[in-house]
Structure formats: structure tokens, C-alpha cells
Amino acid sequence: MDNARPNKDVAVWINGIRNKLSAKDHVYYNENKTFIYAVPLKDGEDTISVTFGKGKYQLSHVQAYLGSLPERSKTLYQSEVQVDKKLTKDNVIQGTIQVKNDGWFITSIPYDTHFKMYIDGKETKIQKVNTAFLGCEIGSGKHEVRIVYHAPGATEGKVFSMIGIVGFVLLLVL
Incomplete structure (x- = not known):
């Protein structure tokens, strides 16, 4: 997926299963540009539901495989x-x-x-x-x-937040 508006999230759902590309400025930007779905079909089903979220983006290299598991x-x-x-x-x-x-x-x-x-x-x-x-x-x-x-950067974020709070309290006291 190539997001033409990288400051906005975009998502695609297949049979209710969502994959999302976060905005580049999002705290937890996931860089998830390759969406992979494993969609089980019930006996007799031969179609899937695809829902494209809002945004301006381009999908490329779309591939689909259909198979069945032996008994x-x-x-x-x-x-x-x-x-x-x-x-x-x-x-x-x-x-x-x-x-x-x-x-x-x-x-x-x-x-x-x-x-x-x-x-x-x-x-x-x-x-x-x-x-x-x-x-x-x-x-x-x-x-x-x-x-x-373990979210990357979470520990560092907590440490810097505590330093900021302590600094703020010291500033108030002084």
C-alpha cells in the first residue's frame, strides 16, 4: 500500500479483518505497508467482502490464493x-x-x-x-x-515523562 496522504491513517478490511497503515506522524507508526490476510471460507462460500477505508492510496502487487485442506x-x-x-x-x-x-x-x-x-x-x-x-x-x-x-520506545517515554514531571515540580517549588 502506498499512502498518498501519509499524515492520515488508511485501512482495508477483508471479511471484517482490518489491516491499518498508521499516519507517519503517529506515535506508534507501524510502517505496515504489506497487508496479509488469512480468510477462512465456509463450505460453499466463494466470495469475500472487501471494504476500502477513506483516504488516497494505491494498492499494488495484490495476490490471492485459494486452497482447501485435505480431510x-x-x-x-x-x-x-x-x-x-x-x-x-x-x-x-x-x-x-x-x-x-x-x-x-x-x-x-x-x-x-x-x-x-x-x-x-x-x-x-x-x-x-x-x-x-x-x-x-x-x-x-x-x-x-x-x-x-512491548511497544518500542515505551520505557524511554515513561522515563522522559517522569523527568518532565519532576522538572515541572522543581520549577514550581523554585
Whole structure:
């Protein structure tokens, strides 16, 4: 996606799944110029819904692939994470998963190096899986899963904010 108005956000939805290119001056500008979607179709479905957000932009190198999983691949999807809503807040997703066989834990979260994943409290190596998504290897059994996103620059921002507050208070006192 090439945004002709880089000071404005632009987004595209496919079957309700949104990808967004943040404005260049946004605090968390994501530089996400390549949008990748994995859109499951139900039996008998042969169309998708595409919604183009407001803005002036150009899409290029658009590619689409259609395939089906063989009957035996139903074991590919072993189970879903049971999200603990009390522990899932801000930049943390946490829950449990029951895995039948050793394999891969694959999310629908776009891969980003600022994520950390913990399986049973131990940090595990994250990988880009299925060309675009966050994942890791996982063994069979019941596991606690925690995914944490560390926004780049957040710590520095907090430090500078505290310095500013302390400076302001000192200025008031003086």
C-alpha cells in the first residue's frame, strides 16, 4: 500500500479483518505497508467482502490464493486458547491450551519482533509462521500461554515523562 496522504491513517478490511497503515506522524507508526490476510471460507462460500477505508492510496502487487485442506488436516487445528479475560489486559493475552500432539502454536497476530511468548512461564522463541503470523513450537499437554507486546520506545517515554514531571515540580517549588 502506498499512502498518498501519509499524515492520515488508511485501512482495508477483508471479511471484517482490518489491516491499518498508521499516519507517519503517529506515535506508534507501524510502517505496515504489506497487508496479509488469512480468510477462512465456509463450505460453499466463494466470495469475500472487501471494504476500502477513506483516504488516497494505491494498492499494488495484490495476490490471492485459494486452497482447501485435505480431510486428514482437520487434526492440524488441535485446539484454541481459552483466554482468561481477567489476565488479558493492555499488552497481554493470557490463557490455557490443551495440545494433543507436539507441533506449532500459530496465532492470527501479525508477527512483530516486539512480542514475547511464554509457555508455562518460560519464554519461548517466537517465529514468523505461515509467512506472516506470530507462532512458536509447542509440546503436547495442557499449557499456560502468555503473549506480551512491548511497544518500542515505551520505557524511554515513561522515563522522559517522569523527568518532565519532576522538572515541572522543581520549577514550581523554585
